[in-house]
Amino acid sequence: MEKIRTHKDLRVYQASFEAGMEVFIISKTFPKEEVYSLTNQIRRSSRSVSGNLAEAWRKRRYPKSFVSKLSDVEGEAAETQVWLDYALACQYINEEQHSPLIKKYDSILGMTVTMITNHDKWTL
Template sequence: MEKQPIKSHEDLEAYKIAFDTAMKIFELSKNFPVEERYSLTDQIRRSSRSVCANLAEAWRKRRYEAAFIAKLNDSEAEAAETQTWIKFTVKCSYMDVNTGRELYGNYNRVLSILVTIINNPHPWLIKR
């Protein structure tokens, strides 16, 4: 099976995983306690969505290596932050351990891809 060319940030495997996982987090977080609405719920939703948003921004900044890497670094940081919130949700018993492991693992996959691109950005950059 042939790989399809990447035409937009939405074609990136990291983006697809991050988007799907952010949507799972959104659905699961609807069941978090009301007292968490302005803390953990908002934080985990914000950071999980930010992984995708920063990837989209990075994609559009491929003309400039430093800007591209900076946005990928932001995405990486947001993915790691989301992993921390996942740990809190499991420890607070708002999410079962197996679901937490699955979501955490998804972000490990995203982080692996991001680090690979950050360490070798040249194939991704737009040639002038």
């Protein structure tokens, strides 16, 4: 098992960054009239997942702050799934794009909940 030195070493961070980049790439195809609504919302929430993970990692010496930031991660990941559902319903993406991303965010949510549940293993 490799030692985790920074947030970038966390599997959940790596997965969230990769998923956020995938969201960015597919959101480039959204209609121009969505630029200030769905496109902006989905990009912000997807990027916020990895951003909040980085913050949580730096706050791990304070268990309540660590768990609070991880709760933010959970919320942003779930919000991203909602925006993906809207993108599918509006036919901006197809099921082949939607399903794998939903599964990736399910995995991110699972890892985050595990970290919250076992926060004592992660905090200093």
